[in-house]
Amino acid sequence: MIKAQITCPSPEHAVLELDGLFDRNSAHKVRRDSLKLAQKQGSRELEIDLTHARCIDTSCVAVLLEILNTVRKQGGRLKLTGIDENTARMISLSQLDEIFEDVIVAEKK
Amino acid sequence: MPPDDLIDVRGLKSFYRGRQVLFDVTFGIPRHRVTVIMGASGCGKTTLLRHLIGLKRTGPGQILVDGEDLGAFSEGLLKTYRRRIGVLFQGGALFNSMSLRENIAVPLKVHTKLADETIRIMAVMKLNMVGLSDFSEFMPSQLSGGMRKRAGLARALAMDPEILFVDEPSSGLDPITAAGLDRLLLDLRETLGMTVVVVTHELESAFKIADRIVMIDKGKVIVLGDPDAVRGCTDERVQQFLNREADTHQINIDSYYESLLDKEL
Ligand SMILES: Nc1ncnc2c1ncn2[C@@H]1O[C@H](COP(=O)(O)OP(=O)(O)OP(=O)(O)O)[C@@H](O)[C@H]1O
Numbered sequence: 468m469i470k471a472q473i474t475c476p477s478p479e480h481a482v483l484e485l486d487g488l489f490d491r492n493s494a495h496k497v498r499r500d501s502l503k504l505a506q507k508q509g510s511r512e513l514e515i516d517l518t519h520a521r522c523i524d525t526s527c528v529a530v531l532l533e534i535l536n537t538v539r540k541q542g543g544r545l546k547l548t549g550i551d552e553n554t555a556r557m558i559s560l561s562q563l564d565e566i567f568e569d570v571i572v573a574e575k576k
Numbered sequence: 577m578p579p580d581d582l583i584d585v586r587g588l589k590s591f592y593r594g595r596q597v598l599f600d601v602t603f604g605i606p607r608h609r610v611t612v613i614m615g616a617s618g619c620g621k622t623t624l625l626r627h628l629i630g631l632k633r634t635g636p637g638q639i640l641v642d643g644e645d646l647g648a649f650s651e652g653l654l655k656t657y658r659r660r661i662g663v664l665f666q667g668g669a670l671f672n673s674m675s676l677r678e679n680i681a682v683p684l685k686v687h688t689k690l691a692d693e694t695i696r697i698m699a700v701m702k703l704n705m706v707g708l709s710d711f712s713e714f715m716p717s718q719l720s721g722g723m724r725k726r727a728g729l730a731r732a733l734a735m736d737p738e739i740l741f742v743d744e745p746s747s748g749l750d751p752i753t754a755a756g757l758d759r760l761l762l763d764l765r766e767t768l769g770m771t772v773v774v775v776t777h778e779l780e781s782a783f784k785i786a787d788r789i790v791m792i793d794k795g796k797v798i799v800l801g802d803p804d805a806v807r808g809c810t811d812e813r814v815q816q817f818l819n820r821e822a823d824t825h826q827i828n829i830d831s832y833y834e835s836l837l838d839k840e841l
């Protein structure tokens with residue numbers, strides 16, 4: 468299971484913090500919560516913090532891509548923080564490094 | 577520490593209508609590693625695979641999955657096990673009435689609650705892994721044999737299986753595409769920690785990808801070990817296979833004549 472918590476450090480910046488297993492059983496929940504938040508953020512910044520999430524299959528890459536598409540369509544900015552090495556490799560395996568290049572922020576602020 | 581075995585095959589015997597084709601087959605399949613099953617045509621590789629995926633029930637002998645006897649699995653447990661595995665059959669096997677993308681989406685639609693768009697993306701990602709993302713809307717009949725084979729692999733990967741079984745993945749592929757598949761199998765092991773079981777005739781590929789090799793001859797395991805151990809094995813049959821020597825084909829002259837004469841009756 469996965470928990471998703473929303474915080475807004477500033478009016479321009481919303482953070483969705485994920486905690487738990489991000490896999491094909493929980494991906495639909497992450498998708499629903501994050502797309503809803505992305506809609507609300509519009510052209511502002513959305514950060515997804517994966518520090519406490521563990522991505523174990525390719526459904527998480529697919530959902531992250533959907534979020535990215537939604538955010539970009541609205542002229543907003545997506546930031547992924549706390550991505551572990553394994554998730555990064557999964558993105559690589561899916562040949563999506565370039566698409567996520569500017570989105571992945573190595574360190575959590 | 578040696579890797580622990582996810583699957584343990586112990587003294588497996590296999591029969592088709594009383595004719596024995598596997599004899600006391602014993603070996604382990606290490607977790608998060610690539611195991612290659614090799615051997616001449618007809619030696620029993622596909623049969624062994626059918627046992628490993630629970631399609632053919634074990635007679636004498638056992639297959640232990642995480643220490644549990646696969647032969648004693650209830651329907652429910654077998655279903656759970658099948659959800660952990662991905663299989664590419666020797667023949668490929670796709671639904672002819674669906675596009676490649678739809679073929680790959682089937683298991684995801686049946687077994688998960690993922691949104692259609694997520695499933696669409698995952699299907700295209702899997703097709704991309706096997707070099708077919710430009711063909712996602714094609715029907716199987718519009719593809720070459722090698723492409724269908726790769727599409728079958730993409731479907732086996734749809735659910736990110738914990739254990740992947742592939743029967744002759746590179747038969748019918750050109751050397752470059754085949755090398756790409758080898759790379760993919762290694763990437764899957766690295767990235768997703770997949771346990772991979774490959775049946776192949778291709779020596780070069782086998783030695784490139786295998787952590788463990790099981791060589792079978794006429795239904796018996798003749799060598800088991802890492803690639804170096806297999807290369808160093810002095811068994812005549814192993815060396816014959818490795819050196820691609822033609823079989824001196826010992827025929828049973830009586831039964832040969834008998835089968836020739838039978839035709840007249
Ligand atoms: N459905 C079946 N019914 C009866 N006998 C079978 C059946 N399938 C396989 N066999 C027999 O079992 C033996 C092993 O066959 P199997 O298909 O396992 O070989 P293989 O090693 O996969 O060969 P190949 O490399 O040609 O695919 C063969 O002697 C074959 O005749």
Ligand SMILES: [Mg+2]
Pocket residue numbers: 621622623666743
């Ligand atoms: Mg076979």
